Amino acid sequence: MRIRKVGLAAVTAALLTMAAVSPAAAEAKAKTYGYLDPASGQTFVPIRFFSEQSGASVAWDGTAKQVTIVRDDVQVKLGVSRKTAEVNGEKRELSASPFTDEGVAYVPLRFVAEALGMNAKWNSSLASVELRRENGVAKLPIIERGSKAAVREPFERQTRSFRVGSRTIEAELLYVSLLAPRVDLSVALAGGEVGKTEELKAIANRVGGTAAVNGTFFDAYTDSALKNPYGYVASGGDIVWKASGDKRTVFLFDANDNVEFVNGADFPERFGRGDVEGALQAGPRLVRDGKVELNVEDEGFKDPKILTGGGARTAIGVTRDHRLVLATVPGATIPQLAEIMRQAGALQAMNLDGGASSGLYYDGKYVTKPGRPIGNALVVSE
Numbered sequence: 069m070r071i072r073k074v075g076l077a078a079v080t081a082a083l084l085t086m087a088a089v090s091p092a093a094a095e096a097k098a099k100t101y102g103y104l105d106p107a108s109g110q111t112f113v114p115i116r117f118f119s120e121q122s123g124a125s126v127a128w129d130g131t132a133k134q135v136t137i138v139r140d141d142v143q144v145k146l147g148v149s150r151k152t153a154e155v156n157g158e159k160r161e162l163s164a165s166p167f168t169d170e171g172v173a174y175v176p177l178r179f180v181a182e183a184l185g186m187n188a189k190w191n192s193s194l195a196s197v198e199l200r201r202e203n204g205v206a207k208l209p210i211i212e213r214g215s216k217a218a219v220r221e222p223f224e225r226q227t228r229s230f231r232v233g234s235r236t237i238e239a240e241l242l243y244v245s246l247l248a249p250r251v252d253l254s255v256a257l258a259g260g261e262v263g264k265t266e267e268l269k270a271i272a273n274r275v276g277g278t279a280a281v282n283g284t285f286f287d288a289y290t291d292s293a294l295k296n297p298y299g300y301v302a303s304g305g306d307i308v309w310k311a312s313g314d315k316r317t318v319f320l321f322d323a324n325d326n327v328e329f330v331n332g333a334d335f336p337e338r339f340g341r342g343d344v345e346g347a348l349q350a351g352p353r354l355v356r357d358g359k360v361e362l363n364v365e366d367e368g369f370k371d372p373k374i375l376t377g378g379g380a381r382t383a384i385g386v387t388r389d390h391r392l393v394l395a396t397v398p399g400a401t402i403p404q405l406a407e408i409m410r411q412a413g414a415l416q417a418m419n420l421d422g423g424a425s426s427g428l429y430y431d432g433k434y435v436t437k438p439g440r441p442i443g444n445a446l447v448v449s450e
Contacts, residue, residue: 099247099324101390102197103174103213108164111190111197111210112174121199121206124184128173135166135173139184146175155183193357194328195388195415204341207326209247209390222248222450223279224391225430230408237400239408240428240435242279244392246325250450253321253392255283255303255346257444262301262309263294265441268427269434277447279430281394282382283348285421286443297443299349300335307339307347316351316367317418319384319446320344327386329353329416332367348420348446354383354406355417362406373423374402380426381405382436384446385414392448393417396428396436 100120102113115135119126124139133148145154146166153160160183166175177197181188187200191207199206224243229236245251256275258266265286272280285298300318301309314332321327322343330338332349339347352364352374364375373379378401385393393414397405402419409417427438 099209099249101209101211101247102177103169104210105164105213110164111177112164112167112213113177113197113208114172114174117199117206117208118180118184121208133168133173135175137180137184139186142184144180144183146180148173153179193416194326195390196326204343207322207324209326211247211389215389220248221245222251223430225435228412230411232400232404232407235404237397237404237408239395239397239412241412242281242394242428242430242435243387244279244394244448246327246386246390246392251325252449253325253327253346254447254449255301255348255444256280256447257301257303257308258442263296263443265295265443267441268438268445269429271442271445272429272447275447276449277429278450279394279428279448280445281384281396281429282421282425282427282438282442283444283446284350286425288425288440295443299351300332300347301349301444302339302344302347303444305345311349312336314349314368316349316369317353318347318349319418320347327392329356329386329418346446348444350420351418352402353418354402354409355385355414358388358410358415360403360406360410362403364402374419377401378404379423380436381422382420382426382428383409383417384420385409385412385417387413388415394428394446396426 100114100117102111104111115126118124118137124137127136135146137144143156148168149165151162151165153162164176177188189198191198196207196209222245226241229238256271258264258271268280268282284301287295297309299311299314299316316332318330318332318335323345352367378399381397381400383395383405393412424439425442428435
């Protein structure tokens with residue numbers, strides 16, 4: 069599936085895809101996302117996005133199939149399948165009509181955002197739109213209209229062979245839909261404390277996880293009882309281990325499971341925005357915007373195991389249709405791992421701890437069993 073980059077106007081019209089949600093749907097806690105309509109090239113967003121994120125008042129008339137959005141002194145009225153709208157009583161032409169999908173009303177982002185005087189932009193690296201607010205930025209994942217299958221299926225397990233140069237490398241993959249209603253991400257610490265170690269399966273089971281993958285590098289070879297992480301670790305909205313000045317890539321997510329990959333040096337500022345729920349620092353970065361990108365030495369790596377050597381690896385990435393990619397391979401160099409993640413469909417990807425730490429757990433059993441207890445893990449719960 070491909071999501072095309074669109075201009076601010078198209079994004080704004082798309083963010084206006086408002087969602088009318090029934091009480092039953094609200095109780096299901098379905099995650100909010102918008103659509104890119106290939107036919108019109110515009111982005112549409114659900115009504116609830118405006119009521120929840122912009123401070124606007126949103127009223128839905130189910131009989132007339134019309135929505136009214138009010139923000140400050142501006143009133144916007146739009147109707148499903150209607151090519152005209154009203155802004156403070158004045159008629160305006162629309163290039164694309166609002167529509168409903170499974171009981172949710174969607175409106176063109178650009179039109180609504182411009183009418184309300186709001187700042188919305190397209191973020192190609194996250195396949196999402198961002199709505200600037202006084203107290204921060206609201207993000208909304210965007211998928212191509214007609215691609216609901218990626219939303220309905222929470223998990224997809226694959227064993228695939230990848231042709232990388234002259235080699236064929238088999239990888240274990242687990243795709244996780246970040247838009248599936250009950251999927252939730254968390255960072256879990258071994259034994260619930262920094263410095264302890266525990267079997268990956270035990271970590272997942274203790275926090276009720278359906279799937280889990282090993283996390284950061286840690287001091288696995290020390291004789292001390294404490295085996296501390298190398299790099300930032302955030303869990304439950306708090307930084308539980310600091311690594312100031314470290315440039316290695318950080319994987320992070322917010323309470324709505326919107327994920328990002330940021331440079332370690334930028335992480336303190338990013339965390340300061342107040343919406344980071346969990347984070348794991350490892351690296352190096354493997355894929356950026358759908359292309360292999362390696363700056364291993366720039367991230368501060370000096371170990372030959374990362375620079376030139378091969379071995380068991382674990383990687384994490386995200387696709388354009390907002391599916392997390394968890395991967396393990398029995399033996400690969402970092403450049404080979406990067407190519408595997410690119411071929412697996414990752415828009416962004418990074419390396420996690422590997423070697424004897426490399427592990428993937430899913431549905432009650434190991435897909436790849438680690439050769440030792442580990443310090444922390446990314447856990448996926450339903």
